[in-house]
Amino acid sequence: MFELFSKLFTLAVLGIIGVVTYYLWIWTYWMRRGVKGPRGKPFVGVLNVLLDHEKPGLLKLGEWTKEYGKVYGYTDGNQRTLVVSDPAMVHEIFVKQFDNFYGRKLNPIQGNPDQDERVHLLSAQGFRWKRLRTISSVSFSNGSLRNIMSTVEDSALEFMKHMEEKSANGEIDMLDAYQEYTMDVIARVAIGQRDNKMFSDQNELLKIVRQIFGGSRKYLMLICQVFPVVGQAIRSLTFKYPKIAPFKLYLMIKKAVMERKEQRDRELENGVEPGEPQDFIDMFLDAKSDDVDFSKEAREDFSKRNMKITKELSADEVVGQCFVFVIGGFDTTALALSYVTYLLTVNPEVQKNVQEEVDAEFGDSEIEFEKLGRLKYMDCVIKEALRLYPLASISNSRKCMHTTTVNGVEIEAGVYVQMDTWTIQRDPTIWGDDAMDFKPERWESANQSEYKGAYIPFGLGPRQCIGMRLAVMEQKVLLTHILKKYSFETGPSTSIPLKLVGSATTSPENVFVQLKPRNQ
Numbered sequence: 001m002f003e004l005f006s007k008l009f010t011l012a013v014l015g016i017i018g019v020v021t022y023y024l025w026i027w028t029y030w031m032r033r034g035v036k037g038p039r040g041k042p043f044v045g046v047l048n049v050l051l052d053h054e055k056p057g058l059l060k061l062g063e064w065t066k067e068y069g070k071v072y073g074y075t076d077g078n079q080r081t082l083v084v085s086d087p088a089m090v091h092e093i094f095v096k097q098f099d100n101f102y103g104r105k106l107n108p109i110q111g112n113p114d115q116d117e118r119v120h121l122l123s124a125q126g127f128r129w130k131r132l133r134t135i136s137s138v139s140f141s142n143g144s145l146r147n148i149m150s151t152v153e154d155s156a157l158e159f160m161k162h163m164e165e166k167s168a169n170g171e172i173d174m175l176d177a178y179q180e181y182t183m184d185v186i187a188r189v190a191i192g193q194r195d196n197k198m199f200s201d202q203n204e205l206l207k208i209v210r211q212i213f214g215g216s217r218k219y220l221m222l223i224c225q226v227f228p229v230v231g232q233a234i235r236s237l238t239f240k241y242p243k244i245a246p247f248k249l250y251l252m253i254k255k256a257v258m259e260r261k262e263q264r265d266r267e268l269e270n271g272v273e274p275g276e277p278q279d280f281i282d283m284f285l286d287a288k289s290d291d292v293d294f295s296k297e298a299r300e301d302f303s304k305r306n307m308k309i310t311k312e313l314s315a316d317e318v319v320g321q322c323f324v325f326v327i328g329g330f331d332t333t334a335l336a337l338s339y340v341t342y343l344l345t346v347n348p349e350v351q352k353n354v355q356e357e358v359d360a361e362f363g364d365s366e367i368e369f370e371k372l373g374r375l376k377y378m379d380c381v382i383k384e385a386l387r388l389y390p391l392a393s394i395s396n397s398r399k400c401m402h403t404t405t406v407n408g409v410e411i412e413a414g415v416y417v418q419m420d421t422w423t424i425q426r427d428p429t430i431w432g433d434d435a436m437d438f439k440p441e442r443w444e445s446a447n448q449s450e451y452k453g454a455y456i457p458f459g460l461g462p463r464q465c466i467g468m469r470l471a472v473m474e475q476k477v478l479l480t481h482i483l484k485k486y487s488f489e490t491g492p493s494t495s496i497p498l499k500l501v502g503s504a505t506t507s508p509e510n511v512f513v514q515l516k517p518r519n520q
């Protein structure tokens with residue numbers, strides 16, 4: 001008995017020594033390589049700083065960039081991350097060396113991109129990503145966007161009805177309001193929501209998605225990233241017993257997909273062939289197949305150009321795809337609209353210019369898809385707001401898949417690269433001394449290729465945001481409706497400057513403004 005106990009004790013001590021050595025090895029990685037950067041503490045590195053909801057980690061990167069320069073390294077849990085704010089390196093990694101950087105930085109609770117059945121476009125990598133991207137691209141083609149436009153217009157008109165009532169009652173938190181709009185659009189476009197749920201207490205989907213982006217899950221994310229095995233275990237468990245918001249959403253979407261599949265099966269039995277897809281669920285179900293083997297894709301060398309890409313999805317991928325579009329389409333676009341609103345409110349002369357353009361182009365005419373391109377100044381406003389507030393910059397990351405050298409810096413396979421987007425997009429050496437000013441006019445004369453690697457609110461290269469054009473369309477349609485009728489004005493609760501929070505996307509805490517009717 002004593003012998004057994006002694007063996008177990010020795011094994012436990014060896015296990016602990018092994019684990020501690022592994023974490024110290026990771027933690028000292030950048031020191032051993034002579035790369036500067038914040039060290040943090042063993043095991044967590046700087047993860048606890050990055051996950052602070054009240055002081056967004058993505059802004060913290062900028063403070064470190066000032067201290068350590070355009071390339072520095074830190075560890076976060078068991079991940080080794082290189083932070084880059086040199087546009088030439090950004091371009092090299094995102095575009096030229098894509099074959100060496102085709103994965104994204106993930107928390108283990110998001111699944112293993114090569115093995116997990118439920119992986120989606122944002123988290124997939126290699127040929128699996130390519131297959132998902134090829135299938136999804138159809139949803140954002142010109143033809144699809146033209147069809148989606150009528151839904152967007154419908155949601156915008158519904159939104160305006162609510163604004164009429166709310167504007168009479170004083171200030172409105174436009175961030176909250178815009179979330180209603182973007183949820184309505186994406187719920188209709190992606191998962192076929194039929195009834196109107198805008199500003200209703202019954203909108204379960206919105207409640208769950210708000211939980212996903214709203215609060216801080218610092219300690220959960222910390223544990224999962226420090227101990228990936230725990231992250232994977234929590235992931236498996238919460239799919240069975242969904243307690244955390246993203247998993248509740250996943251199951252909600254799964255139910256919607258299953259119901260649609262059953263309905264389509266019933267119709268097929270009665271000889272009714274599926275017609276034109278009505279939403280993303282239909283479109284992805286059209287691509288569903290029972291024998292998709294993604295383990296083979298993970299083994300293939302991604303630099304091979306001639307690998308045949310099938311256009312099929314597994315059942316889990318159908319759900320994953322709908323999930324990622326609901327998540328991707330909701331928060332980002334509401335935030336983009338909120339930042340534009342804030343900037344127009346505190347820059348009334350710019351707002352006046354946008355209103356004049358809106359009056360000239362859509363004074364008494366309908367807002368049509370083809371005519372949206374005429375809103376050139378509004379385009380500059382949207383671009384400039386995203387330059388100052390690159391709200392989704394967390395996604396501007398890559399995993400190094402093969403050891404390589406980028407502009408003289410050796411990056412080993414397995415290291416993650418995070419772009420310091422906020423620093424790059426506010427850098428006076430790129431944008432001039434007025435880099436911190438909101439100046440939409442800079443885009444009127446801008447030669448876009450000048451900003452190669454320096455303007456990346458939607459990322460860059462083959463993995464650039466797939467929803468970019470939808471996001472811009474949604475913003476243009478709603479801003480046109482609002483600014484035709486109202487002006488944004490500050491109120492007693494408008495916070496100037498904005499207080500920014502968040503750990504996934506970077507969000508203003510609120511954007512209270514008054515909507516003043518223009519004809520008064």
Ligand code: HEM
Binds near residue numbers: 094386391464472
């Ligand atoms: C203003 C709004 C938006 C911003 C600022 C934004 C930003 C971004 C960024 C920075 C990336 C990473 C790109 C890269 O790694 O190169 C990304 C990827 C992605 N976005 Fe967006 N996004 C927005 C709207 C949307 C919308 C409306 C959708 C879908 C309906 C969407 C879906 C996605 C997806 C699926 C990816 C992953 C693409 C891939 O890896 O192939 N986004 N987005």
